Amino acid sequence: MTRLSIIVVEQDRDRALKIVDGLMASGEHNVVVIAESAGLARRIADHQPDIVLIDVANPSRDVLEELALASGPLDRPVAMFVDRSDVQLTRAAIEAGVSAYVVDGLQSDRIKPILDAAIARFHMFQKMRAELAATKAALEDRKIIDRAKAILMKARGMDEEAAYALLRKTAMDQNRRVADIAQQLVMAAGLLT
Amino acid sequence: MSLSTLRLGYVPLIDAAPLIVAKELGFAAEEGLTLDLIRLQSWAQSRDMLGMGQVDAAHMLVPMPVAQALGLGPATPRFDLAMVLAVGGQAIAISATLAAAMRANGHGFGFDDPVTARDALAAVVQHGLRVGVPFPFSTQAELVRRWLANTTLAEKVTIHTVPPPQMADALASGEVDAFCVGEPWASYAVERGVGTLLLAGRSIWAAPPEKGLVLTHDFTVAHPEETGRLMRAIWRAGRWLDQPGNRSTAAEIMSRPDYLNLPPELSERGLLGRLHISAAGEVRHFPDFIRFHDGAANFPWRSLAALFARRIALLHGLDPDAAIAAATACFRTDLYRQHLRSAGADLPGASARIEGAMAHPTAVASEKGQMILGPDAFFDGDIFDPSFAGR
Numbered sequence: 001m002t003r004l005s006i007i008v009v010e011q012d013r014d015r016a017l018k019i020v021d022g023l024m025a026s027g028e029h030n031v032v033v034i035a036e037s038a039g040l041a042r043r044i045a046d047h048q049p050d051i052v053l054i055d056v057a058n059p060s061r062d063v064l065e066e067l068a069l070a071s072g073p074l075d076r077p078v079a080m081f082v083d084r085s086d087v088q089l090t091r092a093a094i095e096a097g098v099s100a101y102v103v104d105g106l107q108s109d110r111i112k113p114i115l116d117a118a119i120a121r122f123h124m125f126q127k128m129r130a131e132l133a134a135t136k137a138a139l140e141d142r143k144i145i146d147r148a149k150a151i152l153m154k155a156r157g158m159d160e161e162a163a164y165a166l167l168r169k170t171a172m173d174q175n176r177r178v179a180d181i182a183q184q185l186v187m188a189a190g191l192l193t
Numbered sequence: 194m195s196l197s198t199l200r201l202g203y204v205p206l207i208d209a210a211p212l213i214v215a216k217e218l219g220f221a222a223e224e225g226l227t228l229d230l231i232r233l234q235s236w237a238q239s240r241d242m243l244g245m246g247q248v249d250a251a252h253m254l255v256p257m258p259v260a261q262a263l264g265l266g267p268a269t270p271r272f273d274l275a276m277v278l279a280v281g282g283q284a285i286a287i288s289a290t291l292a293a294a295m296r297a298n299g300h301g302f303g304f305d306d307p308v309t310a311r312d313a314l315a316a317v318v319q320h321g322l323r324v325g326v327p328f329p330f331s332t333q334a335e336l337v338r339r340w341l342a343n344t345t346l347a348e349k350v351t352i353h354t355v356p357p358p359q360m361a362d363a364l365a366s367g368e369v370d371a372f373c374v375g376e377p378w379a380s381y382a383v384e385r386g387v388g389t390l391l392l393a394g395r396s397i398w399a400a401p402p403e404k405g406l407v408l409t410h411d412f413t414v415a416h417p418e419e420t421g422r423l424m425r426a427i428w429r430a431g432r433w434l435d436q437p438g439n440r441s442t443a444a445e446i447m448s449r450p451d452y453l454n455l456p457p458e459l460s461e462r463g464l465l466g467r468l469h470i471s472a473a474g475e476v477r478h479f480p481d482f483i484r485f486h487d488g489a490a491n492f493p494w495r496s497l498a499a500l501f502a503r504r505i506a507l508l509h510g511l512d513p514d515a516a517i518a519a520a521t522a523c524f525r526t527d528l529y530r531q532h533l534r535s536a537g538a539d540l541p542g543a544s545a546r547i548e549g550a551m552a553h554p555t556a557v558a559s560e561k562g563q564m565i566l567g568p569d570a571f572f573d574g575d576i577f578d579p580s581f582a583g584r
Contacts, residue, residue: 037356037359038362038363038366038368039368041353041354056238056241057233057234057235057238058234058235059234059235059356059358059359060235060356060359061234061235061237061238062235062236062237062327062328062354062356063354063355063356064237065236065237065266065328065329065354066329066353066354069265069329069509091245094241094242094245094247095245095247099237099241
């Protein structure tokens with residue numbers, strides 16, 4: 001069986017490497033990573049891939065849609081991967097955040113292991129991304145609350161505990177988040193100094 | 194009335210205003226709806242999310258449900274266009290090189306005269322003209338094809354898909370020579386100093402339907418009540434947007450980090466029809482650059498479905514008659530009548546019309562007597578009669 005040529009469109013280098021690892025574990029393929037969105041259509045056309053894998057939310061997907069439509073005599077027809085007999089797999093892919101563009105006529109038993117591997121990797125990233133965003137938000141909140149506490153402690157001669165209690169009470173009274181109240185206080189203090 | 198939550202997908206553009214205003218100014222809440230607005234990065238993503246039921250409705254390019262009806266996309270459940278969200282809002286921009294050559298020849302960049310602009314452009318285009326549009330099935334692609342048809346440029350032009358936020362970069366790097374895109378992305382290229390605005394989309398076609406509210410057919414059948422509430426909330430938001438004095442407020446709301454995440458000054462240009470055509474700050478006024486309500490802007494004319502279906506069918510070697518039949522069934526004038534009558538919308542007597550026939554605002558028969566439509570003329574005087582369209 002000939003090796004399949006796979007392109008992964010991904011800017012983040014670490015992420016791309018992990019996807020490539022996952023794909024390699026699923027069989028022998030030629031995998032190329034394209035990180036740049038500039039000239040994407042041309043780069044992909046040059047490689048004549050059998051499969052292109054790209055994040056569902058990547059803005060450059062619409063460029064691939066155009067490739068999928070190109071049907072001139074010299075073009076290789078590419079279709080967004082939709083196997084009508086395997087709605088589960090398509091749904092799993094979209095939920096994991098990966099979209100696949102597959103050359104016309106490629107048998108689905110050759111596509112499935114690749115897509116399964118990609119889905120597994122993308123799921124992992126989705127989880128990591130959600131965790132990272134949550135951690136970052138929590139850190140930001142903590143920083144701003146610390147600054148607000150410091151302002152209150154200085155302006156009103158309170159201790160830290162009392163400053164936090166005041167922020168929390170204000171937030172509860174106004175039905176807002178403590179971090180939002182802290183943000184307002186920091187901004188107002190900035191204007192007054 | 195129970196409070197329902199609907200998930201709506203949108204792509205960050207000024208024509209998403211009716212969805213954002215419906216949520217932020219309480220038009221949705223009035224209908225007992227909570228809107229969960231989900232910002233999407235591409236039209237393909239919008240189509241896939243709607244197809245998979247991850248959103249209940251989506252802000253979509255008007256030709257997209259047409260292309261789906263013609264089988265030119267992945268298999269999805271049937272998509273229906275319930276109402277048009279915005280008419281106009283597109284601009285054509287050209288590269289600094291082309292703009293300089295046209296200025297040297299004395300072109301005045303009036304922004305409103307497609308014939309003069311086209312001739313001036315033809316005089317400076319050497320070999321090819323690469324034009325970016327946001328999606329293969331877009332009103333922008335239709336505008337560009339129509340504008341350049343039957344001229345020397347028609348043989349030189351190639352149309353390329355470029356995601357709107359990347360238009361400025363594509364122009365700067367020389368990947369495209371020009372582009373047609375919805376605001377604020379043309380103004381964004383001007384602000385970056387890489388593009389000069391040449392024409393308003395409405396100068397080519399006075400009423401180019403740009404975005405529609407698209408739902409799956411199954412959703413409209415399973416949830417008629419929510420469909421109606423959503424349509425009324427958005428219709429009222431559109432009416433608010435077309436009342437004088439509200440556009441600056443809309444620009445402020447839409448520019449927030451949650452939505453467009455751009456300076457309000459940039460979104461405001463298209464919304465107010467006061468566009469800076471160059472980085473030097475030359476301003477052009479284009480009244481009604483984008484419309485959200487007036488002139489029955491929201492009515493999903495079946496003739497519009499036919500117009501796009503015919504164009505797309507011919508480009509892709511499909512039978513135009515079959516394409517028109519499939520596409521017109523998805524433009525739900527019946528839902529529009531059923532759900533918006535109670536909100537006070539005046540409804541035209543017919544559900545299809547001859548496109549391009551009105552050079553001026555024109556009174557036509559409506560349920561309440563008469564209503565004002567148009568103008569909807571094409572710059573070249575062409576008309577599109579859906580009753581003869583397939584032949």
